[in-house]
Amino acid sequence: MSTAIPTIEEFVRSDYKYGFVSNIDTETLPPGLNEDIIRAISAKKNEPEFMLNWRLRAYRHWLTMTEPRWPKVTYPRVDYQSIIYYAAPKKKPQLGSLDEVDPELRRTFEKLGISLDEQKRLAGVAVDAVVDSVSVATTFQKDLEKHGIIFCSFSEAVQKHPDLVEKYLGSVVPHTDNFFAALNSAVFSDGSFCYVPKGVRCPMELSTYFRINTANTGQFERTLIIADEGSYVSYLEGCTAPMRDENQLHAAVVELVALDNAEIKYSTVQNWYPGDKEGRGGIYNFVTKRGIAKGRRSKISWTQVETGSAITWKYPSCILVGEESVGEFYSVALTNNYQQADTGTKMVHIGRNTRSTIVSKGISAGHGQNSYRGLVQIRPSAAGARNFSQCDSLLIGDKCGAHTFPYIEVKNDTAQLEHEATTSKIGEDQIFYCNQRGISKQDAVNMIVNGFCKEVFRELPMEFAVEAQKLLGVSLEGSVG
Amino acid sequence: MQPILEIRNLQAGVEGRHILKGISLTIQPGEIHAVMGPNGSGKSTLAAVLAGREGYDIVSGEVRYLGQDLLELDPEERARAGLFLAFQYPVEIPGVNSTYFLKAALNEIRKHRGLSEMDAIEFLGFVKDKIKLLELNEDLLKRPVNVGFSGGEKKRNEIFQMAVLEPRLAVLDETDSGLDIDALRVVSNGVNKLRSPQNAALVITHYQRLLNYIVPDFVHVLMDGRIVRSGGKELALELEERGYDWIAREQRLAA
Numbered sequence: 109m110s111t112a113i114p115t116i117e118e119f120v121r122s123d124y125k126y127g128f129v130s131n132i133d134t135e136t137l138p139p140g141l142n143e144d145i146i147r148a149i150s151a152k153k154n155e156p157e158f159m160l161n162w163r164l165r166a167y168r169h170w171l172t173m174t175e176p177r178w179p180k181v182t183y184p185r186v187d188y189q190s191i192i193y194y195a196a197p198k199k200k201p202q203l204g205s206l207d208e209v210d211p212e213l214r215r216t217f218e219k220l221g222i223s224l225d226e227q228k229r230l231a232g233v234a235v236d237a238v239v240d241s242v243s244v245a246t247t248f249q250k251d252l253e254k255h256g257i258i259f260c261s262f263s264e265a266v267q268k269h270p271d272l273v274e275k276y277l278g279s280v281v282p283h284t285d286n287f288f289a290a291l292n293s294a295v296f297s298d299g300s301f302c303y304v305p306k307g308v309r310c311p312m313e314l315s316t317y318f319r320i321n322t323a324n325t326g327q328f329e330r331t332l333i334i335a336d337e338g339s340y341v342s343y344l345e346g347c348t349a350p351m352r353d354e355n356q357l358h359a360a361v362v363e364l365v366a367l368d369n370a371e372i373k374y375s376t377v378q379n380w381y382p383g384d385k386e387g388r389g390g391i392y393n394f395v396t397k398r399g400i401a402k403g404r405r406s407k408i409s410w411t412q413v414e415t416g417s418a419i420t421w422k423y424p425s426c427i428l429v430g431e432e433s434v435g436e437f438y439s440v441a442l443t444n445n446y447q448q449a450d451t452g453t454k455m456v457h458i459g460r461n462t463r464s465t466i467v468s469k470g471i472s473a474g475h476g477q478n479s480y481r482g483l484v485q486i487r488p489s490a491a492g493a494r495n496f497s498q499c500d501s502l503l504i505g506d507k508c509g510a511h512t513f514p515y516i517e518v519k520n521d522t523a524q525l526e527h528e529a530t531t532s533k534i535g536e537d538q539i540f541y542c543n544q545r546g547i548s549k550q551d552a553v554n555m556i557v558n559g560f561c562k563e564v565f566r567e568l569p570m571e572f573a574v575e576a577q578k579l580l581g582v583s584l585e586g587s588v589g
Numbered sequence: 590m591q592p593i594l595e596i597r598n599l600q601a602g603v604e605g606r607h608i609l610k611g612i613s614l615t616i617q618p619g620e621i622h623a624v625m626g627p628n629g630s631g632k633s634t635l636a637a638v639l640a641g642r643e644g645y646d647i648v649s650g651e652v653r654y655l656g657q658d659l660l661e662l663d664p665e666e667r668a669r670a671g672l673f674l675a676f677q678y679p680v681e682i683p684g685v686n687s688t689y690f691l692k693a694a695l696n697e698i699r700k701h702r703g704l705s706e707m708d709a710i711e712f713l714g715f716v717k718d719k720i721k722l723l724e725l726n727e728d729l730l731k732r733p734v735n736v737g738f739s740g741g742e743k744k745r746n747e748i749f750q751m752a753v754l755e756p757r758l759a760v761l762d763e764t765d766s767g768l769d770i771d772a773l774r775v776v777s778n779g780v781n782k783l784r785s786p787q788n789a790a791l792v793i794t795h796y797q798r799l800l801n802y803i804v805p806d807f808v809h810v811l812m813d814g815r816i817v818r819s820g821g822k823e824l825a826l827e828l829e830e831r832g833y834d835w836i837a838r839e840q841r842l843a844a
């Protein structure tokens with residue numbers, strides 16, 4: 109944490125600094141949604157028959173569904189016929205090497221602090237870069253191949269590994285799961301795919317960086333990660349979008365599968381454009397993330413730092429099927445100005461002696477509304493299951509709100525559950541005490557907030573923990589008078 | 590020589606209450622001033638106004654600190670300029686590590702003084718002697734700021750922070766309250782170590798006993814928002830013996 113203070117200071121002077129639009133030559137399909145659009149997306153991607161059929165099934169099911177209204181968030185209805193469902197940077201050749209990436213795109217990512225240049229990139233992190241609807245570059249693929257690890261865009265996986273895709277796609281989040289998952293299944297255009305073979309410990313962090321660039325588009329990506337027996341992978345996703353007055357929809361699906369003794373660690377630093385100080389614009393982030401700990405002693409761990417988006421609605425979940433499998437959820441969700449977040453997790457205990465841990469830290473400032481919604485479900489088969497949940501809320505100012513909705517369903521008497529919850533407020537006394545020691549208001553708030561989030565930051569890969577701290581600093585800019 | 594602090598006819602209040610009713614006080618470098626007075630007379634209010642706490646209204650008067658207008662500065666600017674307040678009730682800050690907090694504070698002050706920032710290793714070396722001086726349990730510094738500290742530990746921690754930050758002017762608000770005899774000696778030691786021809790201190794206390802350890806150059810009696818009497822260290826002994834009533838009576842007689 110030693111560098112946090114000066115860096116945050118630099119950051120607090122800037123507003124959302126990822127809000128620029130790049131001038132990238134883009135190919136789009138007309139707005140609106142119907143079977144022709146879905147066929148067109150599938151054709152553009154040269155997909156095998158099973159994919160098109162899968163999409164159409166999802167679309168037909170979606171037509172029968174209505175948008176959920178139950179999360180504690182409010183927003184005007186989305187007009188699904190005005191959204192562009194496919195936008196792709198034009199110069200998308202079959203990239204022989206990373207050198208062929210469109211220079212404007214490359215500059216875009218440089219500006220975001222993501223180098224697509226393998227030499228310059230932090231050693232030990234491979235990146236899949238997704239702009240609007242498609243993946244534009246994946247780094248370190250060759251190195252990973254040596255270990256038998258497949259890390260590529262979803263489109264590439266559909267072409268090169270259709271058997272794996274067909275086997276696992278929708279196996280964790282079926283297209284019938286919910287409104288946004290159904291929509292995603294029908295129209296998703298790209299995303300990341302990863303397969304780690306038996307017994308392999310992935311030697312570097314894998315990451316996907318999502319960028320929405322084109323106006324009026326929705327981003328619907330899909331991520332599928334499979335960790336075969338005894339393997340390990342740590343995966344990180346980041347995202348940003350330009351500042352625009354209208355709202356844009358992001359409806360992603362992430363599926364994780366961990367087989368016997370495998371472990372998947374999935375971290376998110378979510379920084380979509382949150383809208384301006386009056387609450388205009390911003391991304392609607394409606395995401396379904398779920399992992400199945402299928403094998404014995406397998407483990408799925410979600411860590412998320414949610415600072416962006418006008419509205420966030422997501423509940424990364426773990427289905428604990430394998431005996432002694434483990435699920436974890438570590439979350440920091442911050443809402444400032446008029447942001448709303450309704451987030452949490454579901455831990456579904458099915459196997460014997462399954463264990464889960466939930467640590468949720470909600471921070472509300474300005475008029476922000478922050479809800480934790482979590483379900484711990486112990487099925488009859490889950491003898492000896494254990495859960496520990498801790499939900500803490502921190503309020504900055506008196507116009508914001510924090511809400512906690514813990515749901516517990518226990519169908520096996522041998523289960524043990526613990527739940528702790530606290531709400532605290534950053535007090536004027538605390539700020540003044542810091543001021544009196546020479547520390548500015550903003551730094552004082554950052555310090556207290558970072559302290560509050562420590563248990564979650566600890567779970568993030570090192571360099572991203574620093575990034576996350578900076579982000580909180582920026583997001584809280586102006587939250588104290 | 591330029592005074593460290595010059596308060597001229599300061600009147601101030603909070604939430605519509607008029608509390609300080611015309612205070613004048615000049616502190617020269619090297620001096621220690623004690624302020625005594627009954628409960629509710631305005632001692633902590635004076636400290637809060639000097640430190641720049643929000644919510645206080647300055648009705649009239651002027652405060653100059655090292656030649657600049659103190660009341661114009663933000664609280665953090667005052668702190669960086671070397672004004673330190675040891676709180677009557679130190680504040681707990683959960684989640685913020687004590688060492689980290691103090692290092693951040695020190696570096697703000699060093700930046701202001703044009704010195705380079707200290708990294709964690711330099712800092713630990715720098716504070717080592719001061720920890721010893723205040724006979725502080727090092728484990729405290731690994732804990733969040735003041736969280737779960739005993740009353741005495743909190744007070745000792747204030748003086749430890751003071752020793753690290755090396756202020757030009759230290760305002761100690763009842764730092765002796767709640768200290769046992771040994772702690773009183775240790776804390777006084779800390780304050781005396783800071784004593785130098787360049788620095789000064791304003792020591793608020795109820796007990797003459799502290800002034801046996803920290804020997805003041807001047808003693809002021811604050812009653813109902815005014816300094817009603819000033820004198821040398823003997824005044825504290827007289828107060829100890831006779832209480833405040835006789836001063837109040839003399840005041841009434843004079844009026």
Ligand SMILES: Nc1ncnc2c1ncn2[C@@H]1O[C@H](COP(=O)(O)OP(=O)(O)OP(=O)(O)O)[C@@H](O)[C@H]1O
Nearest residue numbers: 603604606608626627628629630631632633634635
């Ligand atoms: N925020 C406030 N709102 C209203 N009244 C206040 C406030 N702060 C202080 N006062 C009042 O102002 C008067 C002076 O308070 P102050 O804390 O300065 O006294 P003190 O001399 O430090 O007393 P003590 O010896 O008990 O510490 C008291 O009557 C107190 O109740």
Ligand SMILES: [Mg+2]
Nearest residue numbers: 632633634677
């Ligand atoms: Mg007081």
